[in-house]
Amino acid sequence: MSEKELTAQIRQLRELQALIEEAQSEAEAIKDELKAYMGDSEELRAGEYKVTWKTVTSARIDTRALTKALPDVAAAFTRTSTVRRFAVA
Secondary structure, three states: OOHHHHHHHHHHHHHHHHHHHHHHHHHHHHHHHHHHHHOOOOEEEEOOEEEEOOOOOOOOOOHHHHHHHOHHHHHHOOOOOOOOOOOOO
């Protein structure tokens, strides 16, 4: 692929990413409006649509606290992973 073609593809990628970010921002704004309308209610029905906004409780390990309190245990159960991060600047 030539440098001109690469530049064109990168430009198109950045334009598409900007469109995605704009659409996600608009979707978040709509979600916030619906949540404000729902208040404390967990379910909303509108025509054929059902919207739910339920409280979910989860338990997670506080790795910082574990590492501080029991560094040997934390080290024994720590797993390292490697990934490649793609970015366009």
